[in-house]
Amino acid sequence: MTAPPPEAPQPAAGGGRSAQWAIPRGLIVLLVAAATVVAVTGAKAFAGVLGPVFLALMLTIAVQPIQQWMQRRGRPAWLGMLAALVVVYLILLGLVAAMAVSAAQLATSLPDYSDRFGDLLDQVQNLLARFDIDQERIDHALSGFDLGKLVEVLEDLLRGLAGAFSNLVFVVTLLLFMVFDGMSIGRRMDVLRGMRPDIAQALGSFTAGTRKYLIVSTVFGLIVAVLDGVALGLLAVPFPLLWALLSFITNYIPNIGFVIGLVPPALLALLDSGVTKMIWVIVLYCVFNVVVQSVIQPKYVGDAVGLSVTITFLSLVFWSWVLGALGALLAIPLTLLAKALLFDMDPSTRWMDVLIGGSTPGGGPPAPDGSRAGRR
Structure with missing residues (x-):
């Protein structure tokens, strides 16, 4: 009496194969590494946009408790938004103004130290010469130290401060929208908590x-x-x-x-x-x-x-x-x-x-x- 022929494998539910296809772990690691490189390269290319966006997000998170406190006390949501916005604007603009004024004063006063800076370079040059270091090497090493160049860098920085205000305007505008969205973030998180x-x-x-x-x-x-x-x-x-x-x-x-x-x-x-x-x-x-x-x-x-x-x-x-x-x-x-x-x-x-x-x-x-x- 002959044995019955083996049964053919039955297709999985939905018409798929019974054996599952798995991606090798090494390939997953390579794909993740490649995706990370692409994401980091893109972030670096758009740093001028991403940096202010993240700054606005951090500032919004910092002042969010003001909105929550106002809502818990029964105040209108728009009043909490206005209070948070005023606080974060005062912090941001105060820091920028203080740094701009201080940098301007520093750039104005630095030229007064040019003679003292030259005397210090002479002292360093004499000290190095005592160790029998070649004079040409000393001159080459100290040639990059120039207080006038430092003043020029500071002046260029101050002139470019107007360009930095374009990013500041972007941050200030983005803060307005983020703080506005913060009025309903609590209800959104409650819904998200139920779903995911x-x-x-x-x-x-x-x-x-x-x-x-x-x-x-x-x-x-x-x-x-x-x-x-x-x-x-x-x-x-x-x-x-x-x-x-x-x-x-x-x-x-x-x-x-x-x-x-x-x-x-x-x-x-x-x-x-x-x-x-x-x-x-x-x-x-x-x-x-x-x-x-x-x-x-x-x-x-x-x-x-x-x-x-x-x-x-x-x-x-x-x-x-x-x-x-x-x-x-x-x-x-x-x-x-x-x-x-x-x-x-x-x-x-x-x-x-x-x-x-x-x-x-x-x-x-x-x-x-x-x-x-x-x-x-």
């Missing part, structure tokens, strides 16, 4: 983390700015208010903002009063800024945003390369936005938080749902 809770959770985590980061950075920036401004005033360093403002702004730049804020007042102290005052400026900046920005502030920033120190530094490098100066100022919020879009929206990829998250007060890593392990 994972996406709503990721976006809510991004806005909460960004707002905490901005609050922490602003508070510590004000502390550092006051300490630096008072110290520079007591040392009689020219333009202490300008350097205090610079310390406040560079506090939003992670890791290296302290160095950027230190170099200009230290150099001006050297030109104005010599090496001793420059050393005092460096020492006081290190005492104030290193303690506040490198010891105290990272603890609160890391707890607020959930990013490790390494990821924070890499985000600074990456976003500075893509968007320029605005990328450096907005590196942390932009990284939080990328984290929300790429990882937090999908429960299957939230394990990445364990790798990129910073340590917590309880010593544990961030949990996959965005909460903190070890926190009670």
Whole structure:
């Protein structure tokens, strides 16, 4: 008795094949890498537009609690929008005006230090000559140091300030539309939470983390700015208010903002009063800024945003390369936005938080749902 012939494989439901076609994991990695390169190249090409858009988004998130507070007190939605808009306009225009006036005063006063700058170059040249360094090499090394060129750069910067106001007008206009949309963002998030809770959770985590980061950075920036401004005033360093403002702004730049804020007042102290005052400026900046920005502030920033120190530094490098100066100022919020879009929206990829998250007060890593392990 012969065995019955084997049955032919039945087609899957819907007429498809029974065997599923899977993309090799290596090919997925290559496709993701290629898509990332294309996206980053496009972002870098449109940095002039994306930078102001992200700045407007961060400012809108910062003042959104004003609208929510007004609505909770029963005030009309348009009144909360108007209050938030006035606050954010005053902050933005105040910073721009203060920087423009201070830069103009600095550019006007720098030519007075030209003789002192020349004397310092002569001293450096004599010092190098004592070490038997070839005079031609000394002249070549010092040829690029010219205070007149620095003044010309500052004057060009001030003349180009009118061009920068085109971006400022764009940011101001975009803020108007974003704050207007903020009147209904609460209802939209409620609807989204019912339809796609994972996406709503990721976006809510991004806005909460960004707002905490901005609050922490602003508070510590004000502390550092006051300490630096008072110290520079007591040392009689020219333009202490300008350097205090610079310390406040560079506090939003992670890791290296302290160095950027230190170099200009230290150099001006050297030109104005010599090496001793420059050393005092460096020492006081290190005492104030290193303690506040490198010891105290990272603890609160890391707890607020959930990013490790390494990821924070890499985000600074990456976003500075893509968007320029605005990328450096907005590196942390932009990284939080990328984290929300790429990882937090999908429960299957939230394990990445364990790798990129910073340590917590309880010593544990961030949990996959965005909460903190070890926190009670």
